[in-house]
Amino acid sequence: MALMCDIIREKAGKNPFWITELQGGNVTASGAVPFCPTAREIRKYLWTGIASGCEGIIFWTLNARQSVMEAGEWAMLDYQGLPSDRLRAAAQVARTIEAEKSIFIGAKPAESPVTILYNEESLTIQRRNSLVIRDNLHEGRKASAVIRSVIAAYEALASHGMTPNLASMDRFDWDPAKHPAVVLPNCISLPQRYHRLINDFVYNGGKLIVTGLSGFYDENMSCLMMGEFPLAECFGGRVSEFKVTADYFDLNLTGELKGAVPAHLWRGIIRPGTAEPVGRFDGDICATRNHYGRGIVYWIPSPIHLGSYRRDNSQLIALYGKLCRREFSAYPVRFESPEPGVLLRVTETAGKVVAYLVNTTASRRKISLVPAPSLQNGRLVESNDSVLSGNRLQLAAHDVVLCTWDKNCR
Numbered sequence: 001m002a003l004m005c006d007i008i009r010e011k012a013g014k015n016p017f018w019i020t021e022l023q024g025g026n027v028t029a030s031g032a033v034p035f036c037p038t039a040r041e042i043r044k045y046l047w048t049g050i051a052s053g054c055e056g057i058i059f060w061t062l063n064a065r066q067s068v069m070e071a072g073e074w075a076m077l078d079y080q081g082l083p084s085d086r087l088r089a090a091a092q093v094a095r096t097i098e099a100e101k102s103i104f105i106g107a108k109p110a111e112s113p114v115t116i117l118y119n120e121e122s123l124t125i126q127r128r129n130s131l132v133i134r135d136n137l138h139e140g141r142k143a144s145a146v147i148r149s150v151i152a153a154y155e156a157l158a159s160h161g162m163t164p165n166l167a168s169m170d171r172f173d174w175d176p177a178k179h180p181a182v183v184l185p186n187c188i189s190l191p192q193r194y195h196r197l198i199n200d201f202v203y204n205g206g207k208l209i210v211t212g213l214s215g216f217y218d219e220n221m222s223c224l225m226m227g228e229f230p231l232a233e234c235f236g237g238r239v240s241e242f243k244v245t246a247d248y249f250d251l252n253l254t255g256e257l258k259g260a261v262p263a264h265l266w267r268g269i270i271r272p273g274t275a276e277p278v279g280r281f282d283g284d285i286c287a288t289r290n291h292y293g294r295g296i297v298y299w300i301p302s303p304i305h306l307g308s309y310r311r312d313n314s315q316l317i318a319l320y321g322k323l324c325r326r327e328f329s330a331y332p333v334r335f336e337s338p339e340p341g342v343l344l345r346v347t348e349t350a351g352k353v354v355a356y357l358v359n360t361t362a363s364r365r366k367i368s369l370v371p372a373p374s375l376q377n378g379r380l381v382e383s384n385d386s387v388l389s390g391n392r393l394q395l396a397a398h399d400v401v402l403c404t405w406d407k408n409c410r
Contacts, residue, residue: 001045002343003154005052006166009109013171016055024059024076024086030069039089040398044358046093047382047400051345051356053109059090096382096402103354103381103404110346110353113327114181115165116153117172121189121219122146138247139306140186140213140265149186149212152305156316157183161335161344161369162328169194176206176295181327185305186212190231191219199234203293209323210235212303213242213266235299236275236290242266248307251286251300253279257322261304261315268301275299298323313340332375333405336368342395354381355403357395365395375405 026036064075130143279287
């Protein structure tokens with residue numbers, strides 16, 4: 001839900017965005033998936049949407065229709081017109097907003113120093129390829145391979161307590177002073193109009209993390225890897241070829257990235273120019289680091305995000321801890337160590353910072369928060385059964401908590 005809100009907010013630009021038709025109750029005959037949200041899930045949905053910057057949330061529905069396809073479904077009132085536990089949970093959120101107006105009025109999601117980029121051409125080409133081959137066995141050949149790579153990158157970065165920005169390349173401001181680090185996760189098409197922008201972004205001081213089959217095609221489905229690769233100077237080399245290796249296999253990274261990271265299906269073999277090898281597989285170079293101008297490119301041309309999608313992603317999380325350590329420290333509030341399954345979103349006003357923590361797991365978690373040195377007077381505003389002591393949070397299973405800090409404006 002956080003990821004979808006980020007996509008919509010980015011598309012809305014300066015306009016407000018709302019969540020509409022948020023599921024309020026049970027489905028019986030309608031709905032693609034039989035499902036009834038719990039009261040706890042309603043709280044998670046609402047606070048995640050609010051933390052993501054939405055300005056309104058509309059449920060489908062308050063009371064149920066009596067006839068036709070959705071008869072007796074979706075409602076937040078029961079059949080006698082009394083409030084369900086879901087409606088009472090929504091009311092609790094509304095009461096907190098009313099009681100703490102000062103932390104919500106004018107609040108905006110904190111800007112993240114790391115941005116995940118995607119483009120329409122990659123989504124379209126991947127969908128077109130999947131219709132031809134109809135391979136339901138391999139994640140990398142499904143229509144969803146590009147967006148699932150984005151999701152895996154989003155989850156891995158969020159595990160460090162820093163929710164990344166998510167943006168379309170067409171709307172992105174390629175200014176490294178505003179957006180110091182960019183991730184291209186399996187962005188299989190890099191249209192020509194972006195080549196100079198990518199090149200200048202790195203040259204002027206940006207950090208670029210490129211994975212999977214990013215740049216395999218241009219916008220016309222011509223293979224960019226054949227002949228003169230247009231980003232060879234920026235990336236510091238070329239891909240010799242991609243080889244189907246195994247459904248899942250481990251790449252061995254070296255240097256500051258030292259450790260194994262799972263990949264899926266293909267491995268790209270790099271022929272480096274100015275780049276330094278930072279990973280090998282069977283003697284072939286599978287990862288490089290290239291200093292270009294004032295910036296740097298980390299290139300791992302194997303689908304490492306699909307290697308972790310719906311599997312153990314601890315190694316991918318650890319890899320981002322090495323790749324983005326400096327960027328994590330610039331976020332207003334973060335985790336001291338990775339917390340998979342816990343979402344941390346931050347909003348800011350002129351005088352306050354609010355951290356929203358959503359525990360999506362069934363376990364009580366002990367979390368150490370790291371607020372920026374300029375923040376003070378931390379307090380717990382909203383929770384069901386969680387406790388904040390200093391910067392140590394006892395986060396109850398499935399709970400959502402709101403913590404606030406004052407900004408030291410001196």
